[in-house]
Amino acid sequence: MKTIRLISVFIILFNFIPVCAFAVNNIKNSPAFEIFIKMEKHTFNINESLVLNVNIKNKSATRKTFKIYDAVYTSFRPVVYDMSGREAETLVAYRLKNKSISETIKNSGSRVINLAQNEAFSHSIDIKNIYRIEPEREYRVKVLFSPDAEDQNIHVSTNQLTFIMLQSGDTGKSGISRISSFTSPARELTPLEIVLLFLKAEKDRNWDNYFKYMDIEKYIKAYPDYVKIYDQAVTADNIEKKENIVIEFVNFLKKERSDYIISYLVQNELKSSENNSYVEVLVKRFAVRSPVYYNYRYLLEKYDNLWLITDVQVTVAKGQRL
Numbered sequence: 001m002k003t004i005r006l007i008s009v010f011i012i013l014f015n016f017i018p019v020c021a022f023a024v025n026n027i028k029n030s031p032a033f034e035i036f037i038k039m040e041k042h043t044f045n046i047n048e049s050l051v052l053n054v055n056i057k058n059k060s061a062t063r064k065t066f067k068i069y070d071a072v073y074t075s076f077r078p079v080v081y082d083m084s085g086r087e088a089e090t091l092v093a094y095r096l097k098n099k100s101i102s103e104t105i106k107n108s109g110s111r112v113i114n115l116a117q118n119e120a121f122s123h124s125i126d127i128k129n130i131y132r133i134e135p136e137r138e139y140r141v142k143v144l145f146s147p148d149a150e151d152q153n154i155h156v157s158t159n160q161l162t163f164i165m166l167q168s169g170d171t172g173k174s175g176i177s178r179i180s181s182f183t184s185p186a187r188e189l190t191p192l193e194i195v196l197l198f199l200k201a202e203k204d205r206n207w208d209n210y211f212k213y214m215d216i217e218k219y220i221k222a223y224p225d226y227v228k229i230y231d232q233a234v235t236a237d238n239i240e241k242k243e244n245i246v247i248e249f250v251n252f253l254k255k256e257r258s259d260y261i262i263s264y265l266v267q268n269e270l271k272s273s274e275n276n277s278y279v280e281v282l283v284k285r286f287a288v289r290s291p292v293y294y295n296y297r298y299l300l301e302k303y304d305n306l307w308l309i310t311d312v313q314v315t316v317a318k319g320q321r322l
Contacts, residue, residue, distance in 0.1 A: 032058065032059060032060040032064055033056055033057065033058065033059065033064070033066070033145070033147065033155050034056075034057040034059045034158060034240075035054065035055070035056055035057075035143060035145045035155055035156070035157040035158060036054075036055045036057070036157060036158055036159060036239050036240045036243075037052060037053065037054055037055070037078075037141070037142070037143050037157045037159060037160075037161060038052075038053045038055070038161070038239060038243060039051065039052055039053070039161055039163055041163075042161075042162060042163055042164065043163070043164055043166060044163060044164070044165045044166070045165070045166060046135050046165055046166060046167055048165075049126045049128060050126060050127035050128050050133060050163065050165065051124055051125070051126055051127075052078055052124070052125045052126075052127055052141065052143070052161075053122060053123075053124050054076050054122065054123045054124070054125065054143050054145070054157070055120055055121070055122050055239045056113075056115070056120060056121045056122075056123070056145060057115075057118065057119070057120040057121075057239075058115035058116065058117055058118065058119050058120070059118070060117065061117055062117065063114065063115065063116050063117070064114075064115050065112050065113065065114045065115070066112070066113050066115075066147035066148060067110050067111070067112050067113075067147070067148045067149075067150075068110065068111060068113060068123075069105045069108045069109070069110045069149055070108050070109040070110065071094075071104050071105050071108035072092060072093075072129070072130065073092040073094070073095070073130055074101055074104060074105055074108070074146065074149040075145065075146050075149055076123055076125060076143060076144075076145060077143065077144040077145075077146070078125060078127060078130065078131075078141050078142070078143050078144075079141065079142050079143070079144060080127060080130075080131045080133070080139050080140070080141045081139065081140055081141075082137055082138065082139055082140075083138050083139075083140065088131040088132060088133060088134075088139060089131065089132040090130065090131060090132075091129065091130055091131060091132055092130050101146075101149050102149075102150065105149050105150065120237055120239075127141065133165050134165075135165050135166060135167050136164070136165075136166065136167065137164065137165075138162060138163070138164045139162065139163055139164070140160055140161070140162050141160060141161050141162075141163065142156060142157050142159075142160040143156075143157040144156060144157075145157070158240070159240070159243075188305040188306065188307070189306075189307065190269075190307070191269060191271070191277040191278075191279050191298075191300040191307045192266055192269045192279055194213050194279075194300060194307045194308070194309065195213075195266065195279040195281060195298050195300070195309070196266065197209065197213060198210065198213040198214070198298075198309060199261065199264050199281065199283070201213070202261055203260070203261040203264075207254050210253075211250065213308065213309055214308055214309040214310070215301065215303075215308045215309070215310045216246060216249070216250070217246070218301075218310035218311065219309060219310055219311065219312070220245075220246065220249050221311070222311050222312045222313070223249070226245060226248075226249050226252075229245055230242065230245050230246075230249075233245055258286070259285040259286055259287060259292065260285065260286050261283060261284070261285055261286075262284045262285060262286055262291055263283075263284045263322050264281050264282065264283045264284065264322075265281065265282045265322055266279060266280070266281050267280045267281060267282055267295075268280040274302070275301055275302040276299065276300070276301055276302070277299075277300045277302075277307065278297060278298065278299055278300075279297075279298045279300065280295065280296070280297050280298075281295075281296045281297075281298070282294075282295060282296075282317055282320055282322060283295075283296050284322050292316070293316070293317035293320050293321065293322070294314050294315065294316060294317055295314070295315050295316075295317045295320070296312060296313070296314055297312065297313040297314075298311070298312050299311035299312070
C-alpha cells in the first residue's frame with residue numbers, strides 16, 4: 001500500500017511540473033481553446049532544429065480572438081523538463097534577468113488572431129532557441145498558451161511529448177523517427193540499401209530502426225484500413241485525431257505477426273525520376289503448412305540526401321521461390 005501511495009503522489013507531482021516551472025497568475029482549462037502540440041519525430045540529431053508545432057483551435061460555438069506578441073516566450077511558452085522533473089536550462093533573456101512578462105511586452109509588437117468556430121491557428125517554435133538541450137538526455141514538453149499575455153491567463157496543452165537529441169552520427173532510440181542524418185554525409189544510402197535495412201529491421205523486430213526508413217504520413221496510405229480515417233482527419237484539420245491514428249498504425253505495424261519474415265531477395269530497382277525510385281523484393285513468410293511468397297514493390301522518395309519509403313504494393317508470388 002505504501003508503494004501505491006508513493007506512486008500516486010509522484011504522478012500528481014509529475015503532472016504539475018510543467019505549470020509550476022515558473023510562476024503564472026491564472027491557469028484555465030477553458031473549452032474555448034484547445035491547444036495541441038506535435039513534433040515531426042521523437043529523436044533528433046544534434047545538428048537539427050527541435051521544431052515544436054503548436055495548434056490553437058477554437059472549440060467554442062462563437063468566434064474567438066486572442067493576441068500574440070512578437071517578444072519570445074510570451075504568448076507561447078513551451079516548458080521543457082527532463083525525466084526527473086527538472087526544468088531544462090532556459091535561454092530566454094527576460095527569464096534570465098528575472099523580468100516579468102508585463103515588462104517584456106511593453107515595447108513588443110502584437111497582432112490579433114480571429115478564429116471562427118473549429119478554426120485553427122498554428123505556430124512553430126524551435127526549442128533550441130529557448131532551452132539548452134543536452135544530448136543523450138530524454139525530455140518532456142508541454143505548452144502554456146496565453147490568449148493575451150497582458151492578463152496572463154494560461155491554457156495548458158492537452159498533450160505532452162517526449163524527445164531526445166543524439167550526438168551526430170547516432171541513429172535514434174525510439175518513437176516515430178525520421179532522421180535526416182543517420183548516414184554519413186559523404187555517402188547516401190541507395191533505395192535498394194534502404195529497403196534491405198527496412199526488411200532486416202522488421203525481421204529482427206528492431207522497431208527503433210524500422211520507422212526511420214519510412215515517411216509514416218505517406219506510408220499509412222498504403223493500408224486501406226487506415227487511409228480513409230486518416231484522410232478524414234487531415235481534411236478536418238483534426239491534428240489530435242490524426243496523431244492518434246498514426247500511433248494506432250504504428251502499434252499495428254509493431255504487432256507480433258504469425259507470418260513473420262523468413263528471408264527476402266531484391267529482384268529489381270527502378271529509378272523513375274531524380275526523386276522517385278521503385279524497389280521490388282521477393283519475401284518469404286512463415287505459414288503453418290508451407291511458407292508463402294509475396295512480391296513487394298516499394299516506392300521511395302528522396303528527401304535531401306535521404307531516401308524514405310512512402311508506399312508499398314503487395315501481391316502473392318506465383319511460382320517464385322527463394
